[in-house]
Amino acid sequence: MRVALFIPCYVDLLAPEVGVSTVRVLRRLGVEVVYPEGQTCCGQPAFNSGFFEDTRTVARHFLDVFARERCDYIVCPSGSCATMVAHYYPFVFRRYPHDARRAAPVSGRVRELSDFLVNVLGAADLGASYTGKAVFHTGCHQRRELGLFEEPRTLLRHVRGLELVEWENDALCCGFGGTFSVKMPDVSTAMADEKVRALEATGADTLISCDSSCLMQLGGRLTRTGHPTRVLHLAQVLDAGFEPDSDENNQDDQDDQDGTKG
Amino acid sequence: MADREQFLAHVRERIQSGGARPHEHYQPTVAPDSVWTPNRPRPSAWEPSPGELPERFLAELRALGGTGARVSDTAAARDYIVELARQKGATLLVRWGDEPTEALGVDAPLSAAGTRVAVWGRDADARDLTATADIGLSSAECAVAETGSLVLVTSAERGRAVTLLPPAYVAVVPSARLVPRVTDVIAHYAQAGPLPASLCFHTGPSRSADIEQSLAIGVHAPGEIHVLLVE
Amino acid sequence: MARMTTTKPARQRDAIDTRHTGPEHAGGDFNARGREALKDEFLHDSLALAQARLSGSRTTTLATLPDAPELRARAYAIKQDVIAHLDTYLERLADAVERAGGHVHFASDGADAIEYISGIVARRDARTIVKSKSMATEEIELNHRLEELHPGLEIVETDLGEWIIQLRGEPPSHIIAPAVHLNRFQVAETFSQVAGEPVSPDLEALLQFARRRLRQKFLAAEIGISGANFAIAETGTIVMVTNEGNGRLVTSLPPVHIAVVGMEKLLPRVADLSVFLQLLARSGTGQKLTVFTNLITGPRRPGESDGPEEFHLVLLDNGRSQILGTEFDEALYCIRCGACLNVCPVYRQVGGHVYGSTYSGPIGAVITPLLKGDAVAKDLPNASSLCGACWEACPVGIPLHDLLLKLRNRETREGLAGRDQALLFAGFAQAMAHPTVYRLGAAAGRIAQAPFIAAGSIRRAPRPAGRWTGTRDLPPIAGASFRDRWKEGI
Numbered sequence: 001m002r003v004a005l006f007i008p009c010y011v012d013l014l015a016p017e018v019g020v021s022t023v024r025v026l027r028r029l030g031v032e033v034v035y036p037e038g039q040t041c042c043g044q045p046a047f048n049s050g051f052f053e054d055t056r057t058v059a060r061h062f063l064d065v066f067a068r069e070r071c072d073y074i075v076c077p078s079g080s081c082a083t084m085v086a087h088y089y090p091f092v093f094r095r096y097p098h099d100a101r102r103a104a105p106v107s108g109r110v111r112e113l114s115d116f117l118v119n120v121l122g123a124a125d126l127g128a129s130y131t132g133k134a135v136f137h138t139g140c141h142q143r144r145e146l147g148l149f150e151e152p153r154t155l156l157r158h159v160r161g162l163e164l165v166e167w168e169n170d171a172l173c174c175g176f177g178g179t180f181s182v183k184m185p186d187v188s189t190a191m192a193d194e195k196v197r198a199l200e201a202t203g204a205d206t207l208i209s210c211d212s213s214c215l216m217q218l219g220g221r222l223t224r225t226g227h228p229t230r231v232l233h234l235a236q237v238l239d240a241g242f243e244p245d246s247d248e249n250n251q252d253d254q255d256d257q258d259g260t261k262g
Numbered sequence: 263m264a265d266r267e268q269f270l271a272h273v274r275e276r277i278q279s280g281g282a283r284p285h286e287h288y289q290p291t292v293a294p295d296s297v298w299t300p301n302r303p304r305p306s307a308w309e310p311s312p313g314e315l316p317e318r319f320l321a322e323l324r325a326l327g328g329t330g331a332r333v334s335d336t337a338a339a340r341d342y343i344v345e346l347a348r349q350k351g352a353t354l355l356v357r358w359g360d361e362p363t364e365a366l367g368v369d370a371p372l373s374a375a376g377t378r379v380a381v382w383g384r385d386a387d388a389r390d391l392t393a394t395a396d397i398g399l400s401s402a403e404c405a406v407a408e409t410g411s412l413v414l415v416t417s418a419e420r421g422r423a424v425t426l427l428p429p430a431y432v433a434v435v436p437s438a439r440l441v442p443r444v445t446d447v448i449a450h451y452a453q454a455g456p457l458p459a460s461l462c463f464h465t466g467p468s469r470s471a472d473i474e475q476s477l478a479i480g481v482h483a484p485g486e487i488h489v490l491l492v493e
Numbered sequence: 494m495a496r497m498t499t500t501k502p503a504r505q506r507d508a509i510d511t512r513h514t515g516p517e518h519a520g521g522d523f524n525a526r527g528r529e530a531l532k533d534e535f536l537h538d539s540l541a542l543a544q545a546r547l548s549g550s551r552t553t554t555l556a557t558l559p560d561a562p563e564l565r566a567r568a569y570a571i572k573q574d575v576i577a578h579l580d581t582y583l584e585r586l587a588d589a590v591e592r593a594g595g596h597v598h599f600a601s602d603g604a605d606a607i608e609y610i611s612g613i614v615a616r617r618d619a620r621t622i623v624k625s626k627s628m629a630t631e632e633i634e635l636n637h638r639l640e641e642l643h644p645g646l647e648i649v650e651t652d653l654g655e656w657i658i659q660l661r662g663e664p665p666s667h668i669i670a671p672a673v674h675l676n677r678f679q680v681a682e683t684f685s686q687v688a689g690e691p692v693s694p695d696l697e698a699l700l701q702f703a704r705r706r707l708r709q710k711f712l713a714a715e716i717g718i719s720g721a722n723f724a725i726a727e728t729g730t731i732v733m734v735t736n737e738g739n740g741r742l743v744t745s746l747p748p749v750h751i752a753v754v755g756m757e758k759l760l761p762r763v764a765d766l767s768v769f770l771q772l773l774a775r776s777g778t779g780q781k782l783t784v785f786t787n788l789i790t791g792p793r794r795p796g797e798s799d800g801p802e803e804f805h806l807v808l809l810d811n812g813r814s815q816i817l818g819t820e821f822d823e824a825l826y827c828i829r830c831g832a833c834l835n836v837c838p839v840y841r842q843v844g845g846h847v848y849g850s851t852y853s854g855p856i857g858a859v860i861t862p863l864l865k866g867d868a869v870a871k872d873l874p875n876a877s878s879l880c881g882a883c884w885e886a887c888p889v890g891i892p893l894h895d896l897l898l899k900l901r902n903r904e905t906r907e908g909l910a911g912r913d914q915a916l917l918f919a920g921f922a923q924a925m926a927h928p929t930v931y932r933l934g935a936a937a938g939r940i941a942q943a944p945f946i947a948a949g950s951i952r953r954a955p956r957p958a959g960r961w962t963g964t965r966d967l968p969p970i971a972g973a974s975f976r977d978r979w980k981e982g983i
Binding site: 271273423457460468472483 | 543560566601696703728730744745762763766771791792793796798815820822
Binding site for chain 3: 015020039058060176178221224
């Protein structure tokens with residue numbers, strides 16, 4: 001099984017540890033992982049703001065990079081970016097038959113990470129351990145365009161030491177919505193606060209999601225409002241507890257955010 | 263003011279202007295917890311026997327705050343109505359003048375008990391009196407078990423106001439006129455030719471939740487509904 | 494239009510309706526108006542309660558239907574057919590209404606509709622009109638305009654919630670719960686002013702007052718004006734789905750009934766009601782049926798003593814024809830159930846007034862720019878995180894979230910998205926299409942961000958990032974990107 005990694009631009013730049021954990025998790029399951037280095041972005045930011053021509057420019061580059069990649073699947077640790085390529089590329093190119101033909105086999109091979117693990121590899125227990133009480137936030141695209149509600153929960157229920165709890169208003173959007181988060185900041189923040197209140201009510205110490213964008217929105221609000229909640233991507237939790245200090249390794253990656261390497 | 267031909271021509275022209283663009287089509291949902299997602303477990307269809315219909319109807323009506331009862335014959339229905347009028351101290355009851363309502367024979371016992379009866383379609387002042395009546399009484403075309411609804415149609419003897427203006431309203435329906443579903447009624451009228459001026463599914467007491475989302479019963483239309491199912 | 498003088502003594506009027514409900518009257522931008530609305534805790538609690546109740550009941554009752562998914566697909570197909578052949582169905586509808594003894598007027602816009610209705614008011618020498626809920630009449634500001642043309646004319650909204658906000662001069666804040674933003678003390682204050690004496694703020698007293706006061710109006714009115722949920726082409730029947738009963742009184746007691754209906758609200762056949770009656774009430778409030786589901790076909794028949802003597806159906810274009818033949822025509826499939834408002838996470842926070850339009854929530858954000866033009870309603874398509882909950886709730890399957898996205902695209906093509914944004918995304922596209930540029934940009938970003946990082950986080954940043962950091966921390970660009978880590982070896 002050979003997969004090409006599709007790492008969203010904001011994971012590449014702002015949360016690379018998510019990509020690192022994704023690689024480790026896949027390799028542990030015997031998957032051969034390649035990373036096409038020319039990739040940049042799927043084009044979703046331009047798309048959500050209505051700039052369809054600019055989206056096509058970026059999407060054509062995406063196709064250039066991935067169309068030639070020989071792989072069984074293209075795996076992406078982001079529900080919203082997987083949705084962009086798998087679900088929205090046909091719409092982006094619907095008046096451009098040549099691009100549409102190129103896009104179809106690429107769109108068809110894109111799978112969000114939890115989808116790939118559970119529905120392609122048939123995996124459930126990855127051998128991870130993480131001590132904590134967590135709520136899981138299902139990103140809107142993941143839920144409504146990809147229909148992947150159970151898969152992350154299936155994986156998390158096998159993580160030793162993890163208590164997964166449900167929370168109120170589970171289906172409400174976190175308020176990110178791409179540029180919406182800066183175009184309508186008061187409304188966006190109010191939406192985040194609604195989720196924060198629901199999290200507080202459960203007493204959870206950890207927030208997990210398959211979407212780093214949602215984690216950025218909710219995590220950014222949690223820290224600003226003084227919550228000590230650990231905010232983790234699914235991949236990081238599935239990668240936890242393997243080496244004696246692998247948790248600290250991840251923590252080091254997160255601390256390494258002040259612009260220096262090391 | 264656009265004239266009809268101009269208006270319709272404009273609509274036609276606008277529709278045709280869309281000629282070459284890609285057609286939209288229906289997208290089913292995929293979220294496992296959405297009611298619209300095709301591959302989710304389905305409840306079984308309700309296939310009642312006729313004997314089950316009265317209890318289902320009454321359960322639905324009661325859940326909506328209406329009062330329902332099965333009575334053995336028209337005499338029992340009459341007794342119920344006379345007793346209701348007595349309990350309410352009703353001075354005026356207005357009823358439909360159609361044959362099934364006539365056949366209840368309530369006029370004499372009510373008058374004897376001090377309740378005046380006005381008959382829609384027969385008494386010239388029935389329309390005006392309805393606005394001050396204590397109780398309205400009618401029959402129904404049929405009743406729907408699934409929802410606890412009465413199906414009411416209009417005619418010279420069947421005035422809408424009788425079922426709307428008084429604060430209390432009684433309908434008498436033979437159990438044999440119960441049908442399972444709303445869709446059964448629609449299917450019937452879809453084939454039945456011209457429709458009456460009004461065909462109304464009247465489902466329980468009138469309700470509003472407009473003040474602080476608290477349920478308010480009987481603001482404009484009857485808050486008290488009684489349906490008698492006659493065996 | 495000549496001003497009419499009344500020939501009879503004026504009746505007591507409770508309210509003069511001067512409300513403007515168009516987006517051209519909403520000041521500031523959506524976020525700014527939202528910021529104000531966010532301060533209202535009662536509003537927020539009411540909206541949260543309304544959503545929980547209405548949406549919870551919605552899913553419970555719909556889940557009992559064995560064929561809900563198929564019904565939704567059929568509903569979409571029926572509406573698609575109606576819109577694709579709207580001219581044919583409109584003609585069929587008009588013929589059927591006339592065969593049933595009614596009159597049909599095709600109104601190209603609000604002024605046209607009002608001129609027609611005004612003619613009836615004059616001919617009948619009407620002094621009181623009772624109205625049941627109709628968003629189409631709010632869209633054309635019917636109350637206000639008719640009162641201007643006919644001094645002394647009283648137009649009374651008879652839905653309890655609509656009457657309350659009419660008395661207060663406020664626009665509705667929800668498609669089916671217009672007074673959701675008010676508490677009972679506010680209602681009592683308003684009723685007391687109308688009554689000229691104190692009305693107690695307890696529910697029973699308020700309801701009794703409303704019943705008595707409005708009953709007088711129903712019995713005195715010369716004209717009743719309503720909307721309709723559906724108009725059936727085959728038989729000329731309009732269908733009204735209501736709970737309070739005022740709709741029944743408005744359409745039964747006065748000698749004239751005028752129904753104002755958006756021209757897209759058609760169904761081809763009586764049989765099609767099977768699909769829509771299973772979906773409408775369940776989707777809106779979780780009821781299997783509302784209290785009154787009324788099929789009205791023309792005026793009273795010979796020999797009948799109630800029901801209107803005259804029935805008029807006014808079919809309203811008012812911008813709908815501009816949507817036909819475009820990539821937005823699915824917006825015309827809406828049956829006005831309100832399900833989308835009851836799941837929208839944005840509406841939940843700010844309520845309906847912030848949309849500045851007759852129509853609020855997701856459907857409002859879509860049809861307001863379609864009916865009124867983008868320039869007037871610029872903000873609305875952007876007032877969404879595109880979460881898709883609206884589409885998921887819609888019983889007809891209208892992809893509201895995709896329509897919002899297409900509206901954003903339309904704004905960019907009309908130059909309404911602003912030069913800054915256009916430049917930003919042009920630059921974005923170039924950077925993302927050229928990996929070297931992308932990496933150089935990231936490197937530049939690492940340098941530029943340095944002064945703003947404190948304890949591993951960015952808490953204060955210049956615009957546009959400042960709109961984020963005002964309320965949320967931001968992670969900085971990592972020293973080593975994923976690509977760097979990959980090249981080092983994982």
